[in-house]
Amino acid sequence: MANSTLTKQRSEALGSTVALKSAMAVTGVILVLFLVVHMYGNLNVFAGQAAFDNYSHHLRVIGEPMLPHGGFLWIVRVVLLASVLIHIYAAVALWRRAGAARPVRYQATKRVQRSYSSYTMRYGGVLIALFVVFHILHLTTNHIAPGGASDSPYERFVNGFQPEFWYVTLFYVLTVIAVGFHLRHGIWSALTTLGANRQSRQRSLNIIATAIAFVLTVGFLLGPLSVTLGLVE
Amino acid sequence: MNITLRVWRQKGPDDKGRMVTYQVPDVSPDMSFLEMLDVLNEKLQLEGEEPVAFDHDCREGICGACGVVIDGEAHGPETTTTCQLHMRSFKDGDTITVEPWRAKAFPVIKDLVVDRGAFDRIIQAGGYISAPTGTAPDAHAMPVPKADADRAFDAATCIGCGACVAACPNASGMLFTAAKVTHLGMLPQGQPERQARVIKMVNQHDEEDFGGCTNIGECAAVCPKGIPLDTISQLNRDLLGALASGRTE
Numbered sequence: 001m002a003n004s005t006l007t008k009q010r011s012e013a014l015g016s017t018v019a020l021k022s023a024m025a026v027t028g029v030i031l032v033l034f035l036v037v038h039m040y041g042n043l044n045v046f047a048g049q050a051a052f053d054n055y056s057h058h059l060r061v062i063g064e065p066m067l068p069h070g071g072f073l074w075i076v077r078v079v080l081l082a083s084v085l086i087h088i089y090a091a092v093a094l095w096r097r098a099g100a101a102r103p104v105r106y107q108a109t110k111r112v113q114r115s116y117s118s119y120t121m122r123y124g125g126v127l128i129a130l131f132v133v134f135h136i137l138h139l140t141t142n143h144i145a146p147g148g149a150s151d152s153p154y155e156r157f158v159n160g161f162q163p164e165f166w167y168v169t170l171f172y173v174l175t176v177i178a179v180g181f182h183l184r185h186g187i188w189s190a191l192t193t194l195g196a197n198r199q200s201r202q203r204s205l206n207i208i209a210t211a212i213a214f215v216l217t218v219g220f221l222l223g224p225l226s227v228t229l230g231l232v233e
Numbered sequence: 234m235n236i237t238l239r240v241w242r243q244k245g246p247d248d249k250g251r252m253v254t255y256q257v258p259d260v261s262p263d264m265s266f267l268e269m270l271d272v273l274n275e276k277l278q279l280e281g282e283e284p285v286a287f288d289h290d291c292r293e294g295i296c297g298a299c300g301v302v303i304d305g306e307a308h309g310p311e312t313t314t315t316c317q318l319h320m321r322s323f324k325d326g327d328t329i330t331v332e333p334w335r336a337k338a339f340p341v342i343k344d345l346v347v348d349r350g351a352f353d354r355i356i357q358a359g360g361y362i363s364a365p366t367g368t369a370p371d372a373h374a375m376p377v378p379k380a381d382a383d384r385a386f387d388a389a390t391c392i393g394c395g396a397c398v399a400a401c402p403n404a405s406g407m408l409f410t411a412a413k414v415t416h417l418g419m420l421p422q423g424q425p426e427r428q429a430r431v432i433k434m435v436n437q438h439d440e441e442d443f444g445g446c447t448n449i450g451e452c453a454a455v456c457p458k459g460i461p462l463d464t465i466s467q468l469n470r471d472l473l474g475a476l477a478s479g480r481t482e
């Protein structure tokens with residue numbers, strides 16, 4: 001120990017790996033809160049066309065006349081986009097760093113305790129990002145409209161998941177499950193990163209993470225599956 | 234027992250290295266894993282071959298020198314050090330793969346021996362308490378709550394073996410760093426330098442080319458001293474607290 005010399009530190013705590021994952025945790029939490037609201041909005045599809053379209057319209061008039069039409073929605077969109085970009089930036093930075101940190105791989109590997117969720121975070125994240133792009137083109141801008149375009153968000157929803165477009169539903173189902181796995185480890189990780197993890201609380205943290213991930217997964221699956229199975233038309 | 238060993242052989246830091254297969258006959262189940270390697274080395278020496286270099290010192294689980302990855306697990310199938318692992322954990326006829334710790338921060342010196350100097354430099358950066366020397370103070374001069382003392386003590390049992398880095402999918406050294414940050418951060422003597430310490434140690438950790446922690450937990454699962462994952466949460470909190478109070482070095 002005594003004969004190793006310290007070079008002057010070039011690294012900055014503000015750009016450290018811990019700061020990166022904290023940025024990932026905070027933006028991840030913002031995205032989870034968004035997903036909760038989004039899931040609630042989607043479930044309105046079971047209340048019929050009027051309720052669903054009304055909810056969608058409402059999102060655009062919140063804050064009027066203090067804010068212009070759609071103003072609130074754009075504020076949310078900017079926050080979400082910034083969160084996604086920061087989240088992905090930090091993920092990519094840590095991913096590259098991890099790759100460089102182990103230049104020679106093991107010939108034999110064994111998972112000791114890590115969960116499926118924890119080792120699919122990165123590829124799962126990429127899948128989710130691709131999905132988000134497709135999803136916005138599909139149901140927000142309606143550039144992709146398998147069952148026909150419409151001005152009614154409800155009709156876009158219902159047209160898009162008709163049984164003949166089962167592959168669209170399948171893609172949604174797979175990515176929503178991927179989101180579930182991503183959140184299962186992500187929520188646990190975010191809480192740990194932000195300092196909430198104590199040994200005595202680990203059980204509760206795991207339960208919280210699993211429960212939120214499960215509720216969101218099921219909540220998001222209900223809409224598209226019900227349309228494809230003909231329960232909502 | 235008859236054992237087939239696949240061992241990483243590498244002549245020096247610049248050699249490319251390769252896996253070599255050896256037969257080790259007549260292994261007693263009561264031998265430690267290192268004793269089994271000793272038997273192999275005696276045989277290699279008699280055959281005029283270079284023995285397999287591996288690091289070891291105390292052989293009683295307290296120095297942390299003896300780490301190797303055995304069948305993909307740091308220190309092998311039991312949660313202990315390699316010197317405390319016994320051949321009874323394996324079966325007659327087993328093929329066992331032995332590799333050095335794999336991390337950019339721990340370059341291979343020879344065969345299974347790696348340079349863990351990066352850990353020393355993390356300690357050097359901040360893993361200490363600056364105190365005036367002199368006669369030892371009275372034991373009760375500075376009371377410490379029992380729970381804090383216990384947590385500090387548990388964290389202080391880290392032996393710097395590096396298994397956490399070897400097992401981490403990101404090759405992160407965060408559990409080691411967090412053990413020291415927690416150890417000193419729980420004690421009154423550690424408070425004056427608490428913020429500066431976590432910043433300097435995390436900076437040095439990153440400087441040494443360790444990967445970043447993503448809370449996967451393989452480190453704590455293989456740690457022979459049972460350093461808990463929540464020390465990393467404590468380190469994060471200390472670092473975020475230091476940054477929030479405007480301190481960056």
Ligand code: HEM
Pocket residue numbers: 021022024025026027028029031032035087088091092118121122124125126127128129130132179182183185186187189190191193447448449
């Ligand atoms: C390309 C897109 C994405 C990539 C590459 C990505 C990757 C990652 C990675 C690598 C982690 C840390 C994994 C770990 O802790 O082991 C993470 C955490 C997280 N992700 Fe993502 N992700 C993406 C998109 C998303 C999306 C769309 C959401 C929300 C739906 C999300 C929510 C979270 C949350 C809450 C965390 C926890 C933050 C933490 O690690 O402390 N991610 N993501």
Ligand code: SF4
Pocket residue numbers: 390391392393394395396397398408409412452455456457458459460
């Ligand atoms: S934290 Fe555990 S595994 Fe890591 S160096 Fe210390 S004793 Fe070894």
Ligand code: FES
Pocket residue numbers: 288289290291292293294295296297298299314315316317
């Ligand atoms: S040789 Fe000292 S811990 Fe194994």
